Amino acid sequence: MLLLGFEPQDVLRVVVGIALGLLTFYRRELSCNRDYHPDEYDETLFGNSEHGPSVHDRDRDTANSLQLRDDHGSQSIDPLIERVIPRRKSSSSLLTAASYHEEVMDVIPEKNNEDPTEELLESAGFFLSGGPFLHMAIAVFHHLVVTSFIGTHSSVSSLLCWFTKLNNTHLFHSKAPHQEKPITQTPESSRAGDEETEQTKHHVYSVAWNAGTEYFSSISSKLDRSNGRIINRQRSGGGISRIKNRSKSTGNLQQCLSDDHSRAVFREMVAMKKLDVTLLPSDAQVVIFSYLPPADVLAFMCTNKAGKKLLDDGDTIVDERGDDSGSVPLKNVDTALLIWKSLFQRDYSWVLSDWDIGIEAFQRSMANYESYQQRPQPNPKAGKVFRHILSTIVDSEHSTLQLRSVIATSSSIHPTTSMKEFYFIFSETWLNYTIAGCNSPEKCFIGLHGHVFNISNFVEAHPGSTETLLLQSGRDATVFFESMGHSLGARRLALGMCAVVNGECTRWNVSGGEELCGPFKLGASGPTCGLIKPNSISLDVKRNIPGFLIPRKRSMPRTQGALHRIRERLRREEEFELVNAARWGNESLGRNGMFGGVHVYYDPFRGWQMWYTDRDFNIVYLSTRSVCTK
Template sequence: MDYTRQLTSSLCENACVSGPQMVLLITLGAITVFRREMSCNHCYAAPEDATVTGKSTEDGSTGMDEWWCAMDQHEAETEELLNGAGLYCSGASVLPTLTPIIKYMTASCYAWKLSASRHHFVKLWSFGGLSSSSSPPKAITISVPTNTDETHVGTNSLTRLPPDALVNILSFLLPKDVVSFACVDKSCQDAVECGETSEALWKSLWHRDYAWLIHAWTIGRGAFDRSGLVPPIYDKEFYFLFGLSYLNYVLAGQNTFDSCLIGLNGHIYDLTPFLMNHPGSPETVMVQAGRDSTSFFHSIRHSSGARKIAQSLCVAVNVARLGDNASGVRPTCATNVDTYDINRPHGVLAVVESPAIETLPSLRKLGTLERLRHSYSHQEERYRIQALANITRVEASLNGEVHVYYDPFRRSWCAWYNDSDLQPVFCSHL
């Protein structure tokens, strides 16, 4: 009985909505069929004697000309009569008046149907008439029944997934797309920027893009040991600050005869094998090593041969510098890394080719948050000035220079310099 009652109610509702259209469609269809039958020329036939025998008349003609003239006159009169009848019966003369009325009735019936079947349709705004107040129409609260209880459809369907499934899906996106995903609604923002789901998400992205620098590379493990093995707090700022600071953080102090590394255009180059073969003295390379020296390298205007030699010594490539559809740092064939499979959801560590060093430094910005980039640049300059003023043994450093770097694990600024013996000296706090 309930099913029959529901079916009857549904048919009544559909009849209310589609009734006027069906009546109009049936009427116009009947008129079309009637007009077609009336306009058929089956009742007109050529004279048998003129068509079959083709006998001549007294004036020498066959009689066909007179027959065709009569046919044309009868057909013209019939066509004019049918056109007038069709125009009248189709309602074309009153159609401009009836069209607004039909549209208004259809909209009213459709609005009534929506309000009566709110459990079966998902709409944002009601189609009810305007109220006397100037406030906007209220949103309809729609609920979808489930097997147990009714749950409100007010959140993005993706955020209703289990947290581990959501993290696994978002970990395949670029960081800029993850940040854009947080702008969808409040639930997406919470999943990306706060809570346990956010921490698991940014941890997965950091492990995908940067973790091998710390866990699988000897140089990176040394930098991590200087941080005191502080467990990181994985969030959005940690990920982007690591992308801004990893170059100076990992290379700090790597300017000795045993380990001489330099940063160019966001990539890392191990110049240790080439150190003694440098056309200048090894000391000229060591002074600029252990940090990002892009500006200094291009100011010397190295030859194409020197750039090719440096390209062969590349050990880490920032793939975000090469295109928009990539993120993170990848090793090259020249990189001596350990087997790395710590919490990697996307397979083994990928190895990329060494990029060519262009004549001019790359002006391409890294894909990071603008506010973090500005804050990082201002703090770097401020702490460099502070380090020069606070370190009392600067007179013992080589050329009186002090280098600062940001420790993303301790979230603090540190400094280091070379003494007169070209040995790095670290200052843990500023």
């Protein structure tokens, strides 16, 4: 070795390397050759390899059964139910919730309850199995050869290079930063007829895109720094853990804005002319804001007067429309309305145009349109907002509703005068509005923690009785669900029935991965805001992670941030409407005239409504106003 030009310490390294390799091989033989005996499991439940499927087979079966989907796109849980419930029922007539729970918990593979010692052994086994050692040995060998034959300088760079390569392997995997492609063409620009207009528009959108990108990348870096400061202060016991807890799915920016320093940073950025979005043309502003989650739009609005003026359409709407054509001239005052309209279109409109349950709800809203039209018009501004909302829904790509005539002749049936307000009211009320009356065994939908679940295939197999579920379905039942203390198995079972996911009520970071939120998430329909179709790609990866949609254990209902004022107002109104509706139900229908009780919900197009199931199991919808004025 010395003759070949190797230094003594290099020789020593090689010897140590070989010794480690041998030790690894020996240790692996000793420790990793263990196997579990099937006796360790309860054979009465699982059988053994001779008499029944092994636990691994069962896990695989369960995973497969959870993947099955029915014709309507929701996952079918039949195989799981068939295997678990009837078997129990036949073996013992007394099916208690506890035994069912045990069985569901056993059948559904629980990944997170592995013995920590096993985990430790496993990782030690991996370390000693030679995986990392091989990379290291190659790097050292490369280093030695290059040191001896090429020279010290190039050797150092080659070693660095090797370690960089190592960094990119699965052992030290680091994700590339999120990068967006510049906009090349927009739907609007493709529609434009003449070339010149198209070029101008294209230019405007490029300017908008670049301004937006620059704007938000600078926010990101500043937030990164202020995040760093927050973490440091937390480490040094800076007593602001409250702020950390406040992080919502869209809350990075908001979270940082809770910090005085970050708020100042943000204000400073807005004050810099170069990054001032308020100075851009209005269609560029619409494009930029349509890439943001609503919480950040609100945060922007709160920074200064220009931001508020740009985004608050509450007081500025003036109905400029002279004819009934439905086309509204674009004025500066309309920018806020258009921004909130584009956010509504991005986040919620598909529910009313593409989801059959939502379409039915919307058609119900429109059914009494004539009678509403005859009412005196309280506010001419409301008519304009309503027309915009309708155009959003009808313009939707896959819309099945033909409501253009309604738009052309519509007047005020919608109680709000601001698109921003409508956006937030809808985000709070969509659930009870869309699934109202869906409480029959054939069409049974239920709301849990902000999401909608299609339990039609499960309702008859529910261990807590079919009637209990039917009584609580057709509305949000989180409180009832939680008060029964459902097990983790029950929660997992529900995941497969999810029909609409509320991006704001999910925990994107449950698996410990990065949080996809705030200004970092540029993209037309960011997964963190609005409603997401359960088959969306962004969800596929995470939806089966416990805790992502429904909390793993008994918890308060999940709510979305920044809506305290609206939520509080709706809650007070709901209490009042419920009392009135119950009184009306008792007086007019009596105890036997209905199944369950009278339920109320807020129709964002018509205000408070109520529904009940009559004696013949038909759903009856009524306006609270119409019954209370009788």
